[in-house]
Amino acid sequence: MDYNHDKTVWLEGMFLSPQHFQQQERYVEHYGRQLFNILAPDQAGFTALRIDSEQLKTGKIFVREAKGIFPDGTPFELIHHLCRDIDKTNSGSYIYLALPLTRSGSVDTASSESINKSIRNLSYDHMVRDSTNHENDPVQMELSRLNFCLLIDGESLDDYSTLPIARIQESRSDGELVLDNAFIPRCLDYRVSRYLQEQVQNLQAMMQQRASVIAGQIGVEGEQKSFQTMQVTYMWLQALNRYNALLRLIGQQSGVCTATLYRYLTVIAADLATFTSTLAPEFPHFDESNTFASFAPVIASLRLNLKLASKDRVITLVWDDRLFELRRLLRTKVEDRTLFNDGRFILAVASSLNQNQARNIFISSAKLCGQNRIAERVRSALSAVPITVLATPPIELRTKPNTVYFEVDTSNELWQEMVNTRDMLALHVDQQMPDDTAINCYVIR
Incomplete structure (x- = not known):
């Protein structure tokens, strides 16, 4: 016969038996579980869990603290420590905190001396004081607490409400247990x-x-x-x-x-x-x-x-212009090597020339390559890293008056040589460009 969870009817003059109070208790517990399942469906897990790491060295799972709610809706707080020895054959197994389920037609409470793990509650004697009159002597009463146990994979879990608390990753030769750090218990508090x-x-x-x-x-x-x-x-x-x-x-x-x-x-x-x-x-x-x-x-x-x-999409490379007045040479060191992987190198050239003049003259007067190569390229009038005129500035840059924009061909062999040798980037601009020329180098990623 299944348990009935209906409310007890209390009548004047009725004879009381333990079953009346047990039925009323079943009603209250069932009512509470129904309410909880409506407000927080499928909520179960730990609000606190502490496994003694020192005991793991001796091959024991020792649970010092556990609070939470079992999947059957039973709230719990572990008052007494739980301990279980684990042998080497249990590597890879899960350890469960288990509570026997309520079974209709079965006795669910037994003496604390009982070693039957299938009993849901253990009874014990306790002296209870009168909370309304301190002059009354304490009375010995029989109370009960939940009968927790630790189970492991391979043992029957059918008659228990369970929560996994750990996974054994390894049992070492000296008996020490290593828990799986990737295991996350079911938590009501993460x-x-x-x-x-x-x-x-x-x-x-x-x-x-x-x-x-x-x-x-x-x-x-x-x-x-x-x-x-x-x-x-x-x-x-x-x-x-x-x-x-x-x-x-x-x-x-x-x-x-x-x-x-x-x-x-x-x-x-x-x-x-x-x-x-x-x-x-x-x-x-x-x-x-x-x-x-x-x-x-x-x-x-x-x-x-x-x-x-945190990656800035627009990085400004600062030129070393100490040689510009004497040799018309600008140099810069690219410290962040990742810019060479995914960056577009843009030159923004502002001068007193109109934009059409600046585009045509700069292309023919500028040579860009590594510092170790720039002298021979200029002296022998050899080609350098190609630069291409951009009709409009990249969308990442703010448009400025009297400024033209060029993009560096980073696939060129001279450019790759500069990158591989970790050379400085050098730009030579001859006298065709006026002295008021201002050149900014941006990297866009």
């Missing part, structure tokens, strides 16, 4: 998982650092960048400031379960992906049984996008 807590802290720190870098970029070279480029930079800063504040609040707030954290992080990752790709990646459906596999691609996407966030 901070139970050290891995997730560290990831949120790291992401928040990255956002704060990237926001500081971008804020600096806005002020330093804002005059050189186009409105579109500055708009993207401001949008980056806005997104980073917003999500930095959100992650800081998440880190301070208790009760953020793993599913809620996953929802937050996927939204953030999809939003940040807007700046680096056309569509946000399709992240996997959240799987409570394999939390690490769910979070891994989301966190990887966030870290990649945050890495790209």
Whole structure:
């Protein structure tokens, strides 16, 4: 016969038996579980979990603290420590905190001296004081507590409500246990998982650092960048400031379960992906049984996008012009070698010439290559790295009057030689260009 969870009817003059109180208790527990399942469906997991790392060295799983809710809706708090020896044959196995299920027609409470793991509650004697009159003597009462146990893969879990607490990665020759760091327990507070807590802290720190870098970029070279480029930079800063504040609040707030954290992080990752790709990646459906596999691609996407966030799209290379007056030579050292991989090198030339004159004269009067090659190229009138006239400036740069723009052919052999030998970039401009010529070199990525 299945348990009935209907409410007990209390009548005047009725004879009381233990069954009346047991039925009323079943009604209250069932009512509470129904309410919880409506307000928070499928919510189960730990709000606290602590495994003694020292005991792992002796081959034992020793649970010092555990709080949470079992999948059957039973809230729990581990009062007494739980310990279990693990042998070498259990490598790769999961360890479960288990509670016997309520079974109709079965006794669910037994003496604490019982070693039957299938009993749901263990009874024990306890002296209870009168909380309304301190003069009354304590009365010995029989109370009960939940009968927890630790189970391992290969043992029957059918009659238990279980929560996995760890995965044994390795059992070493000396008996020491190594737990799988990639395992994330089912959590009602994600901070139970050290891995997730560290990831949120790291992401928040990255956002704060990237926001500081971008804020600096806005002020330093804002005059050189186009409105579109500055708009993207401001949008980056806005997104980073917003999500930095959100992650800081998440880190301070208790009760953020793993599913809620996953929802937050996927939204953030999809939003940040807007700046680096056309569509946000399709992240996997959240799987409570394999939390690490769910979070891994989301966190990887966030870290990649945050890495790209601090990269300034427009970099100005500063010329060393000490030899310009004497030899008409400009030099610069490209410290960031990654600019050679994905950057467009642009020359912006401003002078008193009109734009058509500047385009024609600069092409014939300028030679660009590595510093070690520039002298022979100029002296022998040899060709250098080709530069191409741009009809309009790149969209990343702000249009300026009396300025013409050229793009460097970075596929040229002389350019590749300069890159491979880590030579300085040198630009020679002969006397055809007026003395008021101002040349800026930008790298756009």
